[in-house]
Amino acid sequence: MTHKAVVVDNKKCNGCRICEIFCSLKHEGKVFPRASRIRIFPYFPGLDVTVVCYQCEIPSCMKSCSNGAITRNEKTNAILIHENLCTGCGACVEICPAHAIFMHPTKNIAIKCDLCDGDPECVKRCPEGAIEYRVTPFDARKSAEEIVKDLATLLLTSEKVGGK
Amino acid sequence: MGEGFAGKILNVDLSERKIVEEPLETDKVEEYIGGKGFAARLLWEKTPANVDPLSPENIIIFATGPLTATLCPSTRMCIVTKSPLSGTFVDSYVGGHFGHELKFAGYDFIIIRGKSEKLVYLWIDDENVEIEDAGWLLGKDTFETEERIREKHKDRTIRVACIGPAGEKLVRYALVNIDLYRQAARGGIGAVMGSKNLKAVAVRGSNPIEVKDPEKFEQLALEAYEAIDRNESLYTMKRWGTGRSVIFSSDQCLYPTRNYQAETFEGAENLSGEAMERKLWVKRKACFNCPIHCGHLAVVKSSDYAGTIVEGIEYETTALLGADCGVDDLAAVAYANMLCDKLGLDTLSTGGTIAWAMECYERGILTDKDTDGLKLNFGNHKAMNETILKIAKREGLGNLLAEGVKRASEKIGKGSDKFAMHVKGLELPGWGIRAAPSMGLAYATADRGGCHQRAWPITYDLGSKTPDGRYLERYSTEGKAFVTKHDQDLVAALYSLVACDFATGAIGTGRYINLLNAATGWTYNMERFMETGERIWNLIRAFNIREGIRKEDDTLPPRIFEEPLPSGIAKGRILPKEDFEKMIREYYELRGWELETGIPTYEKLKKLGLEDVAKQLSH
Numbered sequence A: 001m002t003h004k005a006v007v008v009d010n011k012k013c014n015g016c017r018i019c020e021i022f023c024s025l026k027h028e029g030k031v032f033p034r035a036s037r038i039r040i041f042p043y044f045p046g047l048d049v050t051v052v053c054y055q056c057e058i059p060s061c062m063k064s065c066s067n068g069a070i071t072r073n074e075k076t077n078a079i080l081i082h083e084n085l086c087t088g089c090g091a092c093v094e095i096c097p098a099h100a101i102f103m104h105p106t107k108n109i110a111i112k113c114d115l116c117d118g119d120p121e122c123v124k125r126c127p128e129g130a131i132e133y134r135v136t137p138f139d140a141r142k143s144a145e146e147i148v149k150d151l152a153t154l155l156l157t158s159e160k161v162g163g164k
Numbered sequence B: 001m002g003e004g005f006a007g008k009i010l011n012v013d014l015s016e017r018k019i020v021e022e023p024l025e026t027d028k029v030e031e032y033i034g035g036k037g038f039a040a041r042l043l044w045e046k047t048p049a050n051v052d053p054l055s056p057e058n059i060i061i062f063a064t065g066p067l068t069a070t071l072c073p074s075t076r077m078c079i080v081t082k083s084p085l086s087g088t089f090v091d092s093y094v095g096g097h098f099g100h101e102l103k104f105a106g107y108d109f110i111i112i113r114g115k116s117e118k119l120v121y122l123w124i125d126d127e128n129v130e131i132e133d134a135g136w137l138l139g140k141d142t143f144e145t146e147e148r149i150r151e152k153h154k155d156r157t158i159r160v161a162c163i164g165p166a167g168e169k170l171v172r173y174a175l176v177n178i179d180l181y182r183q184a185a186r187g188g189i190g191a192v193m194g195s196k197n198l199k200a201v202a203v204r205g206s207n208p209i210e211v212k213d214p215e216k217f218e219q220l221a222l223e224a225y226e227a228i229d230r231n232e233s234l235y236t237m238k239r240w241g242t243g244r245s246v247i248f249s250s251d252q253c254l255y256p257t258r259n260y261q262a263e264t265f266e267g268a269e270n271l272s273g274e275a276m277e278r279k280l281w282v283k284r285k286a287c288f289n290c291p292i293h294c295g296h297l298a299v300v301k302s303s304d305y306a307g308t309i310v311e312g313i314e315y316e317t318t319a320l321l322g323a324d325c326g327v328d329d330l331a332a333v334a335y336a337n338m339l340c341d342k343l344g345l346d347t348l349s350t351g352g353t354i355a356w357a358m359e360c361y362e363r364g365i366l367t368d369k370d371t372d373g374l375k376l377n378f379g380n381h382k383a384m385n386e387t388i389l390k391i392a393k394r395e396g397l398g399n400l401l402a403e404g405v406k407r408a409s410e411k412i413g414k415g416s417d418k419f420a421m422h423v424k425g426l427e428l429p430g431w432g433i434r435a436a437p438s439m440g441l442a443y444a445t446a447d448r449g450g451c452h453q454r455a456w457p458i459t460y461d462l463g464s465k466t467p468d469g470r471y472l473e474r475y476s477t478e479g480k481a482f483v484t485k486h487d488q489d490l491v492a493a494l495y496s497l498v499a500c501d502f503a504t505g506a507i508g509t510g511r512y513i514n515l516l517n518a519a520t521g522w523t524y525n526m527e528r529f530m531e532t533g534e535r536i537w538n539l540i541r542a543f544n545i546r547e548g549i550r551k552e553d554d555t556l557p558p559r560i561f562e563e564p565l566p567s568g569i570a571k572g573r574i575l576p577k578e579d580f581e582k583m584i585r586e587y588y589e590l591r592g593w594e595l596e597t598g599i600p601t602y603e604k605l606k607k608l609g610l611e612d613v614a615k616q617l618s619h
Helices: A018-028 A060-064 A091-095 A121-125 A144-156 B026-030 B035-046 B098-104 B142-152 B189-195 B214-230 B232-251 B273-279 B315-325 B330-343 B347-362 B381-393 B397-401 B404-412 B437-445 B480-494 B501-507 B509-520 B526-546 B558-562 B577-591 B602-607 B611-617
Strands: A002-008 A039-043 A047-051 A070-072 A079-081 A131-137 B008-013 B018-023 B060-063 B077-082 B089-094 B109-113 B120-125 B128-133 B159-162 B176-178 B182-184 B198-204 B281-285 B295-299 B309-311
Touching: A018 A039, A018 A121, A039 A144, A047 A144, A060 A070, A060 A091, A121 A131, A144 B281, A144 B295, B008 B128, B018 B128, B026 B035, B035 B060, B035 B077, B035 B089, B035 B109, B035 B480, B035 B526, B060 B189, B077 B098, B077 B189, B089 B176, B089 B526, B098 B159, B098 B198, B109 B120, B142 B159, B142 B198, B142 B330, B176 B189, B189 B198, B214 B501, B214 B509, B232 B273, B232 B295, B232 B315, B232 B501, B273 B330, B309 B330, B315 B330, B315 B347, B315 B381, B330 B347, B330 B381, B347 B381, B347 B397, B347 B404, B381 B397, B397 B404, B437 B480, B437 B577, B480 B509, B480 B526, B480 B577, B501 B509, B509 B526, B526 B602, B526 B611, B602 B611
Parallel strands: B008 B109, B120 B198
Antiparallel strands: A002 A131, A039 A047, A070 A079, B008 B018, B060 B077, B060 B109, B077 B089, B089 B182, B120 B128, B159 B176, B159 B198, B176 B182, B281 B295, B295 B309
16 A cells, blocks of 8 residues: 655755745744744754654554544545644654654644645745655655765765864 | 744843843834844943953844744844954854744844853753853864754754854954854854853744734745745856856956955866865755755865865855965865864954965065974965964964954064955955955945945946946946945845845845835835935944044055056956045045044934934044
8 A cells, every 4th residue: 555645855955944934834824843743853964854754554653642632534644633632642752753743832732744635835845846745655764863874875975084 | 022023132141140031122123123233233232332342341142133033035143242353343144043043932132241250051942041061062163062062952953053162262253153054254253252151052942933914924925935936146056156156256356366466366167166066065055944055065075185074165265265375176175164164263264364374474474483384385275274273272373363364464564464454354355356446445344344245336346237227337436435335224224134145136125125014014115224224334333433443444455555466357457545545535425424534423323313322422
C-alpha cells in the first residue's frame, strides 16, 4: 500500500522557514512559527533539516494515545489529532520516531501535520520547491541527526579535514 | 499587542544585575518608525554626552522594527551603540533569525547597560530572562559558542547573538555573530559587548506577532513575495549572491586593490560569484522569511585550505580581504572569511587594516621586526591569515592593528595616515570613489563613518534616473548632493522598518509604507516617510555633533584627492578636493546645516520636531 505525504528534499532546504510561517498562518491565522506543524532545525555547519510527519503506516502516536484522540483520515491518509479529545499529555510527542509532533505553545494540545486536507500549504509556498506532496512508501525513516550526517557526507566532504 | 510590535522593551543593567521590562509606547515610536530611528532616539536619551564607548555607561540596543517577524518577507534587525571605532552612532544590521525570535519572545528592543563583573550571557526564554554565567565560554569562537549554548538548553532552535575572542579582547572592529554566518559586523559593537563582559544573548520566543489589519497586510505581503519572485535583478542575487558584482566593479574601476592604490584588480575573475559557483558552493542559505536566499554555503574541497566551510564569500569580503590585500586565491579568502566569522572580526575593517599594514610593510614603515618575521607583502595570503589570528589575540603587530587604521596610523606616523583608508575611523568598504565621486560624499557624510549602505548614489553616477527624474554626468559633482541626501533620508526610514537592502528594490517604498500602515494603523504617506527619515538622520547628526564630530571629520583619505588611478577605464582620475568641497557645501545647504561647522541649525531641528534636541545641543 502506498500513500501521499509531505516529503522534503533537505539538500534544497536553505532554512528560510517560509513553510513554518505559512503553516502557522493557515492553522493559527497568525505568523506563529512555534505553532507550525512543520519545523526547520539548523545544524552546524550550516545545514537545515525539515521535520514533518511521515504519516506512518503503523503510527506509534496513535497507539500511544490513551484518549483515542489520534485517528487516520480515510480520504488523505493523514494522521490527525482531534483537538477536543487531546488532553495534552504529550505521550505522542515522546513516542514519535520522527519527532514530528509538537506541543502547542499556548493551548494544551499536541499538533502535527494534517496535510491541509490534501492540499499542503508548505508545498505551495516553499520558494525552492524543496517540499513535495507525493507518494511515498510506508517505511522506517531517519532521524534529523541521521539526515544531517548524510547531508554532510554528500555536501561537505573535502580532500582533507583541516585548513587549520 | 496586535499592531506590528511585540509590545515591550527589555532593560538590562549588567552592573546591578537588574532586568526590568517596560511597555513599548508606540505613540513615541511612531515619530521614528522603529528600528534604527527609535534606537537612535534611545541612544540620544540614555547615554551621557561624550560617553566612552567601552565604558559601562555606554548602552547597546538590540532593535527590531514594526515589520520584523511579520508576514512581510525579508526583514532584519539592527544593533545600535556608540562606536569604539568611529566615536559616532553606529547601527549594524543583521538578518538570520535572531531579531525575529526576539520579537516572538515579546520584545521589540533590548537596552543593555553597565558591566558585569564576570563573563555572562543573557538568556531570554519568553518572559523568563536570566543573566547566566559564561565563564565556560571564555575564549570560545562564535561557532562553538552558539553550539554550546544550544546544547546547554537542549534546543537547536534557540537563536544566539555572540562575540568571539576578538570581542572579548576589545578589538575595535569586533562584531556580533548570529546564526553562524550572519554578522552585525561594522563599527565594533562586538567590542562594546566585550567591554560589558557580555558573551552572548540567547533567545527563544513562542508568541505570535499580530498586525492591525491582518487581511490587508496579508494581501500586501503576498504582493511583496510576488514582486521578489518576478524581479530580474534578484535572479542574479539568488544565483551568485553579492559576488555577482565583482567583475563589474573591477571593470568599472570601483574595486579597491592593494589598499586602494588601484581600483581595478587583475585577479577579479578568480574572486567572482561565477568562480565561487564553480569551485565552492554546495547550497544556498536564507534568513527568516526571505525568499531570496542570497547566502551560499562554501566548502573548500582541496588545496592547503581544504576543509574550510563558511557562508559567502560576500562581495565586500572579496574586495577587502581579496583585492585590497592583493589576494586572488579564492580558497585563501574563504579561509580568511571563516577565520573572521569564528574569531568575531568584521571582514571589511580587518581586510582594510591588513591592506594598510601591507602597504606600510612594502614602504618600510613596518619591518620584519614589527611583523615578527611575517613577510606582509600584498598577495601573501598566508601572512594575511596569520595576521588575522594575531589581531583577534591582540598579539604582536595584531595589538596595533586591532585599533583600526586611524589609530594605528596615528601611532606609527611616518606619513602612514596619508593612505589610512577610513572615514571617521571606520575603514572604507569595497566601492571606490575616484570613478564614482558621489560615493565620496556618501562616505564622508554617512552617520557611522565610511559606509556604503546609508546612500548608494553610485547608481546615479553610473546612469540610473534620479528621484527627480534626471540623469547625471558620471564624473561631475552636479546633482550629487541632492541624490545623496535623498537616499540617506529614504534609507534611514527603511532601516527603521527594518527592511533588507536586497528586497527594497523589488518591494518598493510605496508598498513598504502600505505594509507599515496595515501593521500599525499609522497613516504614513511618502512625504511623511521621507520627512521621518530626515528627522532620524538629523537626530543622529545631532548625536554625532554632541560626541564631537564636526565638518573637518566629514572628509576622505588624502589618497582619493591626490593619487590618480593607475589603471582601468578611469585611469588618471582623482576626486579633486575642490569638487568634493563643492559637494559638501551643497549637501550642508540642502540639509540646513551650518556651512562652517556642519552642525544642524536650530531652525532645521525645530522644523523636524527635534526642538528638545536642538536645545540640548546648543547648551
